[in-house]
Structure formats: C-alpha cells, structure tokens
Amino acid sequence: xxxxxxxxxxxxxxxxxxxxLLKAVAIPGYQVPFSSREMPMPYGxxxxxxxxxxxxxxxxxxxxxxxxxxxxxTNAVSIRKFFQRTAEVAVTERTQDATIIQTRHRIPEAPxxxxxxxxxxxxxxxxxxxxxxxxxxxxxxxxxxxxxxxQVKLYEDIARHGEIATAYAYPVKVExxxxxxxxxIPKFDNPKMNxxxxxxxxxxxxxxxxxxxxxxxxxxxxDFEDFPFVAxxxxxxxxxxxxxxxxxxxxxTDDAGSRMFVCSDTSYCQERSVQ
Amino acid sequence: xxxxxxxGERAIDNAHAWLAEERRGDPAIPDLTVPQIREQMTLAVNRxxxxxxxxxxxxxxxxxxxxxxxxxxxIFLIRAYRTTxxxxxxxxxxxxxxxxxxxxxxxxxxxxxxxxxxxxxxxYTHRLLDFALMAEGEVPAAxxxxxxxxxxxxxxxxxxxxxxxxxxxxxxxPPRDLTREPLELPADRALRLQSLTRGDExxxxxxxxxxxxxxxxxxAFVGELRIGTVEVELNIPELxxxxxxxxxxxxxxxxxxxxxxxxxxxxxxxxxxxxxxGQCERKAISMxxxxxxxxxxxxxxxxxxxxxxxxEFVLSxxxxxxxxxxxxxxxxxxxxxxxxxxxxxxRLRTAAMEG
Numbered sequence: 001x002x003x004x005x006x007x008x009x010x011x012x013x014x015x016x017x018x019x020x021l022l023k024a025v026a027i028p029g030y031q032v033p034f035s036s037r038e039m040p041m042p043y044g045x046x047x048x049x050x051x052x053x054x055x056x057x058x059x060x061x062x063x064x065x066x067x068x069x070x071x072x073x074t075n076a077v078s079i080r081k082f083f084q085r086t087a088e089v090a091v092t093e094r095t096q097d098a099t100i101i102q103t104r105h106r107i108p109e110a111p112x113x114x115x116x117x118x119x120x121x122x123x124x125x126x127x128x129x130x131x132x133x134x135x136x137x138x139x140x141x142x143x144x145x146x147x148x149x150x151q152v153k154l155y156e157d158i159a160r161h162g163e164i165a166t167a168y169a170y171p172v173k174v175e176x177x178x179x180x181x182x183x184x185i186p187k188f189d190n191p192k193m194n195x196x197x198x199x200x201x202x203x204x205x206x207x208x209x210x211x212x213x214x215x216x217x218x219x220x221x222x223d224f225e226d227f228p229f230v231a232x233x234x235x236x237x238x239x240x241x242x243x244x245x246x247x248x249x250x251x252x253t254d255d256a257g258s259r260m261f262v263c264s265d266t267s268y269c270q271e272r273s274v275q
Numbered sequence: 276x277x278x279x280x281x282x283g284e285r286a287i288d289n290a291h292a293w294l295a296e297e298r299r300g301d302p303a304i305p306d307l308t309v310p311q312i313r314e315q316m317t318l319a320v321n322r323x324x325x326x327x328x329x330x331x332x333x334x335x336x337x338x339x340x341x342x343x344x345x346x347x348x349x350i351f352l353i354r355a356y357r358t359t360x361x362x363x364x365x366x367x368x369x370x371x372x373x374x375x376x377x378x379x380x381x382x383x384x385x386x387x388x389x390x391x392x393x394x395x396x397x398x399y400t401h402r403l404l405d406f407a408l409m410a411e412g413e414v415p416a417a418x419x420x421x422x423x424x425x426x427x428x429x430x431x432x433x434x435x436x437x438x439x440x441x442x443x444x445x446x447x448x449p450p451r452d453l454t455r456e457p458l459e460l461p462a463d464r465a466l467r468l469q470s471l472t473r474g475d476e477x478x479x480x481x482x483x484x485x486x487x488x489x490x491x492x493x494x495a496f497v498g499e500l501r502i503g504t505v506e507v508e509l510n511i512p513e514l515x516x517x518x519x520x521x522x523x524x525x526x527x528x529x530x531x532x533x534x535x536x537x538x539x540x541x542x543x544x545x546x547x548x549x550x551x552x553g554q555c556e557r558k559a560i561s562m563x564x565x566x567x568x569x570x571x572x573x574x575x576x577x578x579x580x581x582x583x584x585x586x587e588f589v590l591s592x593x594x595x596x597x598x599x600x601x602x603x604x605x606x607x608x609x610x611x612x613x614x615x616x617x618x619x620x621x622r623l624r625t626a627a628m629e630g
Binding site for chain 1: 283284286287351354355357358359361454455456457458459460461587591596597599600601602603604607608609610611612614615616617618619622623626
C-alpha cells in the first residue's frame, strides 16, 4: 500500500508519539498528554493502542493482536488487518512468537519475555475519573500524590460489601508513586504487570494520553493490610483444555441456561489442547 | 462439544459486502452522483465541511454518499482523511468585513450601511411539503440585482464607535492548534472557538438553547448574521507576499449581549462570536451563544453551575467523532470485564443472602 507511510502514520507523527513514549517510560505510571491523531477507525475502538503500535513497529516485527484474550474477535481481526495492510508485518497468534502484542482487556496467559512489547488499548486512562470527573482536578491530585479519595472509595466498598467491589480496571500503584489505571483488564491479570520482563505501553487516543511500565517495574494493586488484594476468576477448569490456571469466559450453551467455562486466551487454550 | 467461535474475519468481509450493496440501494434506481449531492444537498455538505474541518465540497459530497447520508459518519471520513494531509502553511486571517455577502441580517438595527439582505433562507417559508418536488421540473430563475461593490462593515463596529460595546482588540498571537496539540485546560478563547466550530451542531445547539432557557442566561441579540464568500490568502515565504488561493463560503454570527456590569467591568454590551464553513447559520448562532456563556470568568460574572458555562464540560464533549466512537464502542465485546462483574455480583449476592 504505497498511498500511506509505513504503518499509516507519517514520520513526524511517529516521532511525536515516540517522544511521549520516552517520557512515559521515564516516569512510570504518569499520564503523558500527546497529540492523538484522528485514525481511520473510531475513537474508543483502539485508536490509542493503534498509534502506539504504529510508532513502535519495525518491518521485522511480528505482531499479535487480541481482544478479550482472543485473536479472532472482530476488532482484533480488524486491527491486525490494518497493520498487515499498512505495514506488511508478520503476524502470529502465538504469544511467544510475537515481538509486539496489542491487546484490549487481557494480558496473555503465557509468560511474557524480555524484549516483548505489550500495547494496551485504554478507554479512560484516569483512575480517579469516576471519583472526580474534572481533568484539571485529577491532574492536581496526581501531582500532589493526593489519593485519599481513592482510599476512601476502597474503604467504603469494604464497609458496604465486605470487599473491594471492582472486578476489572482495578487500580494499581506504580513504583510507590502514581496510581494508574491498568485498562479494563480483569483484576486476575493485575499481578502479571508486576516485575514483568516485557515493556508495557498504554495508549488512550480519544483522551490523548500515553503511559508506560518499563520492564521490571513494581506494580501493586491497591488494597489494605487486613483486606489484601485477591486476583479472582471463575472457580472452574477450562472445558476445552482443562486448565485451572487461566482466566475463563462463561458461555451459555442451551435454552435452559446451561453454562460452560472456557479459556478467554484462545491461543493458550489451543496450544494446550494440541499437546 | 462447544468449539470456540471462529470466523471473525469472514464475518467482517461479508458485512462489508452487504453494506456496499445496501448503500447502493435498488439498482433499478439511477446511482446518485457526487456532483448531485454537492449541488443539491448543499447544507449537508456544508455541515460535513464545518465539522470535518476541511473545506472541500467534492470530498464532503463523496463522504456523504459513502456514509449513506449519515452525516457524523461522513464527518468522520473527512477527519480521517484530513489528518493525513501535509501542511503547506497557514492562510492569512480572512477578512469577513470584505465578504461578498449573500445574506446579511441584523436583529438590532432596522437598517445599517450595507442593508439587510435576506438571501436564500428557509426563515419565512411555510413548512408545507412541496409535492411538486416529487416530480421532475425546472425551477424558475430568481430575480437578480446588482451586487454591492462596497465592503459591508460589521454592524457591531457602529456600537464600538460609541463605546457601548466591549472593545474587540486585535490579537496576533498564533492560536494553538487543536488538531496538532492535545487539549489542555484552561483553554483561551481562540481555542474554545476552534473547538466549538468543529463541535457537533446538535450538541452546541442544545447548550445554546439551555442558556436561553436560563441555564447561564446571557441575553443575546443577533447583532449580525452574514453569509458569503471571502478570499483566502496564503503567505508564500519565498515570494515575500501573500497570494489569493481561492474563495470559501463562511457564516459569521456576532451577538450583542446585554450586560449590567460586574465587579471588574462597567455596564456595556458584550460579544459572542460564531464562525463556520459554508452556510451553517444554526450552528454559527449557537456557537456565539455558547462562546458568550463560556466567557463568564473574563467578564467577572458568577459561575452559576450551568453546563454551557463549564469549559471543561463543553470542550470535552462537543466533538461528535470522539463522542460517537466512545459511545459506539460499547458494542464491542466486553466478555472479559462482564465475566469479572458476574463473579463479583455472584459473590456479593451470596454474602448478602447469607448475611
């Protein structure tokens, strides 16, 4: 496709995004404003992730794109096709073979390796947004490390429900400094971010923010000493591969409402089934 | 045995083929041409240019055709195209005082130099369906008059001479560019106007209407509404002077707002301003009202908590491409988050039942 530059974005735009990425890596967990471009797919559908991936891709990269853990969900297919068309890079479904993995809502089950880049699509980058809608206020709160509002919210959850009533996009603290939204991954995936050998980049296109976790960053899920964080999942083995370690999707199988549970990470599940 | 659903790729290809067929409609009916849309759906073309931030009637008409008449989708196509275009330079500010006007009205003065020109407006049409349009037929030519060769002065400049209205001082500070820098708040007036002129017509209209009904009321009169063409000049550094590169149609609205004074400002009339590509007068008037409402701080007025006064609220939500993308993304799969919520609700219910 000669009408557009490699990976769609022009080189000036890529340079602008790389500058924001470098700043984000230098200040783990801090949200760096960047001049997000209008992409040929809708805001809210991964434009931030797509811009970050476009800025990182090299012709010899191998790309994996997942949505809800699966390579074959429609939006993952669409984004993968976009890069096959505009960058002609190799693609894979195997986590171990990918150099860049763009994801929406999951971290793969297979352990990440040094040199790999995870790119997260982020809808609302601000972990404090639903406690304080104003960006002008939340930026001040981050600057002053004023996270009392979040502590109170977590405490009130425990007082009311006996546990912290957040199941996904569970807030984390990065290197004892910034509270960060890990994107809407299930809290099951949160521990995978801590001390990960891979570089983790987060792109929010509509909200014009980039943030990052360099390899081996300390990432703690917010909790209390007497109410420690628990990474939960459905209490079943996968009905296909039998894994008891993986995050599961629940599927309704008949009119009577029977359920079955299968791995959300289709690549992991398939590999285990073949073995 | 259940097998994980595969086939996203084929589903997408088939959906696109079906969409193309639906877009074309009944093949027995002649295909709509882009020039037909450009010439006969002009106001739709104008809105797409205004909110797409790209003055190109042919591309806007193409986008409307491709989008099956969904104007927000057409605006999206234009925006996504626009962002890939190289920038050769910035034009000199256009002079709306030198506009060749096709419509110019004032609600504040019965007559003024340059006169009132009603122009091609729906204003006094009776909204009765014209069934004759269902048949083909030629439209009789409209009566002609000599164009006014003089510049048409801005009506608010007459109030300005008497010191009755706030001074609008020239400001040569280059404005920030919303399409090249992230929006950072607080914004200045130039940036707010830039955001409003790209903003969704319906959203800006709703906000403007809310100010009229008392949510941040600012007593607006249409001091002047003018529609017409202006010359666009580009400064060519190699030549050292600017060259006219074309003409564009604009709608400009200046409101006169009653103002009884505040702690910092004396009683005087104040201004709201709206400017859009093409003939988009509903949008230009709405923009002027919202502009005025957003100026409360600068004029020392009270913030009464009205949505139209709230810069962060207005600027963060007026872009329909951002809004529609995020709204529609909830159609995407959320199995994983929903599963996490299911587990949570089941656990909380169990605890509640046992408790």
